Amino acid sequence: MLIASMNQVAFPNILVVMTQPDDKKQETVEKQSIVRISNQANQTIGYNFLAINELLPDLQFNGVQTLTKQEVTVLNEALVAAGFTGDLVADEAPHLVVGYVQESVAHPDSDHMHITQTQIAPDQTVQIVCGAANIAQGQKVIVATVGAVMPEGKVIWPGQLRGVQSDGMICAAREIGVVNAPAKGIMVLPDDWEVGREVTVEAVAALLK
Missing domain, CATH: 2.40.50.140 (Nucleic acid-binding proteins)
Structure with a gap:
């Protein structure tokens, strides 16, 4: 599961990705302008890409949007380059x-x-x-x-x-x-x-x- 959102007014240039529900106790690790958010079991529940224009310069939207497989591939490559696991899976199916x-x-x-x-x-x-x-x-x-x-x-x-x-x-x-x-x-x-x-x-x- 992958839910991607942006708020260009409040948080310009940041892509928020969720893969699991929020946890009351969360931990964050930042590497190369990417923040990994994990739950108490150290499972990834999301990422914040703090400089999304450097990865996907044409990505401009407000609210929730479906990312293409090609866009998700770019994000996974950035995760691996930063020392994280490239574990995002594109979800293009209608919900x-x-x-x-x-x-x-x-x-x-x-x-x-x-x-x-x-x-x-x-x-x-x-x-x-x-x-x-x-x-x-x-x-x-x-x-x-x-x-x-x-x-x-x-x-x-x-x-x-x-x-x-x-x-x-x-x-x-x-x-x-x-x-x-x-x-x-x-x-x-x-x-x-x-x-x-x-x-x-x-x-x-x-x-x-």
Whole structure:
């Protein structure tokens, strides 16, 4: 997993890369304008590239952006040159996709949550805990997969809800940024939308017109 972001106003010329969730106790090591951030188990959770213009001079954006394989290769070469491990893996797959709820059962420790088995690609099914009242087996839904960054900045990591593993988020239209979408309930998509297809705000907004 690789999430890259920049804030040209507050932190010009710095690329922030996340590979794992934050840890309460972190350690940092800086070498050659690259800061490695690790957790208590000494696992890399991210890097700050403090002079990104020297590595990728054409990289200019604000917010979160998908890096190409070629750009990630350049970053890995810089990591190795600085004495770190070049362990970044490009992630060019879409993170808002059409999912199909194959199964939905009541959560054993909640009066409103459901545990779903949701297909997100022809060969991939994940378990997602959903708290929406209108979730049901057989629906096509919007899934924010692990690695997605929501409009308000929340990152979707693997986790647990009330003790049950959940690897993704089944979304309401408003949660992906559709203006004037209903405030409650997940968005149920048309049956002819293909599982794994990328979901865009524009396409969902058109359904609601």
